[in-house]
Amino acid sequence: MTRPEKSEIISLLSLTAKEEIEALHHRAYEIKTANIGKVVHFRGIVEVSNICVKNCYYCGIRRDNANVQRYLMQRDEIIDACLWAYKQGYGSVVLQSGERQDDTFTEFITGILNEVKRRSGGELGFTLSLGEQTRRTYDRWFEAGAHRYLLRIETSNPDLYRKLHPADHDFRARLDCLSTLKEIGYQTGTGVMIGLPHQDLSHLADDVLFFIDQDVDMIGMGPYIPHQDTPFANKIPDFDADAALELALKMIAVCRIFMPDINIASTTALQALNPTGREMGLLAGANIIMPNITDVKYRSAYQLYDGKPCLDENASLCRNCLEKRISAIGETIGYRQWGDSKHFTTRKS
Numbered sequence: 001m002t003r004p005e006k007s008e009i010i011s012l013l014s015l016t017a018k019e020e021i022e023a024l025h026h027r028a029y030e031i032k033t034a035n036i037g038k039v040v041h042f043r044g045i046v047e048v049s050n051i052c053v054k055n056c057y058y059c060g061i062r063r064d065n066a067n068v069q070r071y072l073m074q075r076d077e078i079i080d081a082c083l084w085a086y087k088q089g090y091g092s093v094v095l096q097s098g099e100r101q102d103d104t105f106t107e108f109i110t111g112i113l114n115e116v117k118r119r120s121g122g123e124l125g126f127t128l129s130l131g132e133q134t135r136r137t138y139d140r141w142f143e144a145g146a147h148r149y150l151l152r153i154e155t156s157n158p159d160l161y162r163k164l165h166p167a168d169h170d171f172r173a174r175l176d177c178l179s180t181l182k183e184i185g186y187q188t189g190t191g192v193m194i195g196l197p198h199q200d201l202s203h204l205a206d207d208v209l210f211f212i213d214q215d216v217d218m219i220g221m222g223p224y225i226p227h228q229d230t231p232f233a234n235k236i237p238d239f240d241a242d243a244a245l246e247l248a249l250k251m252i253a254v255c256r257i258f259m260p261d262i263n264i265a266s267t268t269a270l271q272a273l274n275p276t277g278r279e280m281g282l283l284a285g286a287n288i289i290m291p292n293i294t295d296v297k298y299r300s301a302y303q304l305y306d307g308k309p310c311l312d313e314n315a316s317l318c319r320n321c322l323e324k325r326i327s328a329i330g331e332t333i334g335y336r337q338w339g340d341s342k343h344f345t346t347r348k349s
């Protein structure tokens with residue numbers, strides 16, 4: 001695949017005519033089916049804790065938001081959720097959490113990885129989405145059986161990054177983490193938020209080029225959605241959900257067109273903007289869905305943005321609901337498979 005010109009990406013992201021946007025989605029979907037097939041892989045996501053040492057201006061669980069009731073799931077609750085997913089035939093799970101680097105937390109995660117690996121006979125795959133950590137921690141988690149890591153860069157533009165975060169949140173440190181993860185041997189994923197304050201199409205085109213240049217295995221990205229208890233609550237005064245969704249879908253399609261064999265998630269935030277948002281993501285070229293398997297008692301406390309869906313629906317309801325939605329668009333679910341990024345397999349061989 002030749003690296004596209006930035007101008008080409010901008011012109012695709014600028015499309016406004018309905019038929020042209022549909023044609024873009026269609027082109028991406030054809031590329032997805034030709035390279036990956038009409039199959040969606042599930043990753044059950046466990047929202048382990050909303051305790052976070054960081055203070056990102058856009059995020060609902062930022063440290064300074066006093067309106068959040070903080071929790072850390074019990075060890076057994078996390079293990080049970082993972083084993084539930086295993087029994088359902090989900091090939092892998094994602095452990096996601098606010099960021100914490102202390103030993104108590106990192107060792108807690110290592111213990112869970114070891115235990116679930118043991119109890120699933122090594123079969124259940126693990127993706128971690130636990131933020132910036134030291135090389136030592138990433139090493140330990142890899143040894144304990146995690147094989148994929150998602151760390152969003154949020155934006156590939158250092159100046160924009162600075163506007164979205166307090167001064168001690170370091171763009172360079174995040175880039176270094178991405179390199180470390182790759183060196184260790186993780187299938188590495190990153191992503192951005194789409195429609196951020198101060199962001200324009202030029203930034204997004206650079207994000208696509210960043211993904212290509214970083215040679216990423218996976219992308220998890222979604223629309224930026226304001227959260228009322230953050231400094232950015234009113235940054236986008238007339239937030240337009242339809243426009244935000246349209247732009248996020250265009251980004252998925254463009255990424256698929258230029259990165260035919262990577263894993264791209266159709267993220268929950270799409271569904272926050274439209275009840276069928278995740279199906280739309282699949283039809284625009286995504287191939288991964290992350291059904292929420294967190295106990296409902298924690299779900300409302302893990303709101304990164306307003307309007308998060310499935311707050312009252314338990315893991316079984318979400319499974320049934322997503323199964324229906326996926327078969328309604330003519331796709332199947334790849335049960336009992338890790339669904340590794342094809343790109344990773346080729347990159348390694």
Ligand code: 5AD
Pocket residue numbers: 058059060152154192193222223224225226227269304305306
């Ligand atoms: N809108 C959309 N996504 C958000 N995230 C955090 N806050 C928001 C928001 N307001 C995303 C970030 C983070 C991921 C876990 O959630 O991209 O990396």
Ligand code: SF4
Pocket residue numbers: 052053054055056059060061062063097098099131304
């Ligand atoms: Fe913490 Fe992640 Fe939210 Fe930033 S985006 S405040 S690191 S949970």
Ligand code: FES
Pocket residue numbers: 309310313317318319321322
């Ligand atoms: Fe959770 Fe539909 S995806 S209820």
